[in-house]
């Protein structure tokens with residue numbers, strides 16, 4: 001995998017998931033599935049991270065939190081929406097407090113549907129995200145170091 | 156008077172897998188008061204009962220929480236079945252116990268892992284999750300899903316597990332339990348774990364009772380309350396006793412869960428030995444009319460389901476009171492007077508499940 005130039009760090013946030021997808025993300029980090037073999041590591045600090053894993057859909061209460069996390073992350077960054085809740089809102093989209101999938105609030109690069117998502121799918125999405133990250137980084141280099149237009153979102 | 160500082164804790168914090176927020180009022184390093192605020196993952200799922208037919212609501216109830224998903228589905232189904240007076244086939248009831256206990260084991264192992272992690276014992280965390288994977292394999296083999304089972308339905312269960320498979324699984328569980336016991340020994344004997352959790356976040360028996368604590372949080376303070384003793388499904392035909400500890404600290408709550416895992420293994424064994432033959436589900440006709448309170452024991456404690464039907468295919472009202480919510484007053488009590496560094500451990504010790512709590 002030539003696109004891994006450095007080890008991307010992962011940041012995980014639970015939007016309004018049912019925990020199902022969350023614990024599968026955690027399971028991925030244990031030696032059984034071991035996403036860390038691709039060089040990624042889970043971190044609790046958005047400022048250190050390159051890949052944003054988000055589970056669950058967006059509601060009025062967590063929208064500012066998700067936006068704040070996204071804006072704190074350094075560029076280039078990649079967002080992965082994990083689970084049907086995060087990709088489209090699932091049947092919760094009909095709930096009065098749900099605005100919809102993650103892409104209603106921040107730009108999403110990789111979508112993985114599934115309820116609950118299987119760890120294998122999460123691993124695949126992280127590998128895809130790393131390729132996208134590599135590309136974004138390359139683009140930034142040819143830009144002369146300028147930030148891509150998508151940096152930061154309107155609030 | 157010392158200076159007072161207010162420190163915001165959460166909603167996103169490295170030790171919290173889920174979003175919850177506390178304002179911690181500190182005097183030096185000591186917490187004098189903790190003010191919780193919740194609602195970050197409120198979805199408004201209960202109102203969906205007016206939009207989805209009552210049979211489909213089982214799957215929605217399961218998605219209240221991905222950790223005790225099966226028991227959520229069971230609570231809802233039981234409520235509707237009681238209203239409609241459906242006689243559930245015996246075999247289905249035994250299978251419900253089988254899956255309930257599997258989900259209890261997986262939930263407790265998950266919690267034990269997180270607890271080890273909170274104490275900085277990374278390898279123990281990974282061992283707990285390794286054993287949990289074996290349980291998930293059994294769940295996947297019998298139910299089809301890893302965390303969302305999707306097998307419970309109004310009128311029984313959707314899948315049968317034949318007796319040969321059950322026997323084979325029993326033999327496998329035997330090995331898994333032996334493996335688990337070596338891990339449990341670390342929790343019971345290791346100096347680090349004992350030292351980190353003993354005397355932290357003490358909840359007295361009176362407080363536990365008065366504040367309405369439930370589940371392992373109450374049982375760690377010597378309140379012998381276990382809803383399985385009500386005998387729903389077929390728990391009345393199985394032999395078990397509520398596990399209690401008397402110290403009321405984080406370590407006691409940890410020990411309660413450790414012993415409960417063994418008890419669950421033993422309940423599965425009993426259920427498989429006694430399971431009768433026959434059908435596993437019943438064709439359900441008609442619509443629920445009336446109301447029922449269904450109470451069950453989840454890995455985290457008592458969950459209450461209120462279901463009200465009006466004789467149409469949509470329910471009138473569906474309400475859930477989850478164990479984490481019942482444990483919040485007890486948690487606030489434990490946090491008062493503790494050290495700032497103990498806050499994450501104490502919050503973890505009630506096994507908070509925020510997505511259940513806020514639905």
Ligand code: SF4
Pocket residue numbers: 016017018019020021022055056082083084085086090114115116117218221303
């Ligand atoms: S996609 Fe399914 S398992 Fe994942 S958070 Fe949503 S409801 Fe839960």
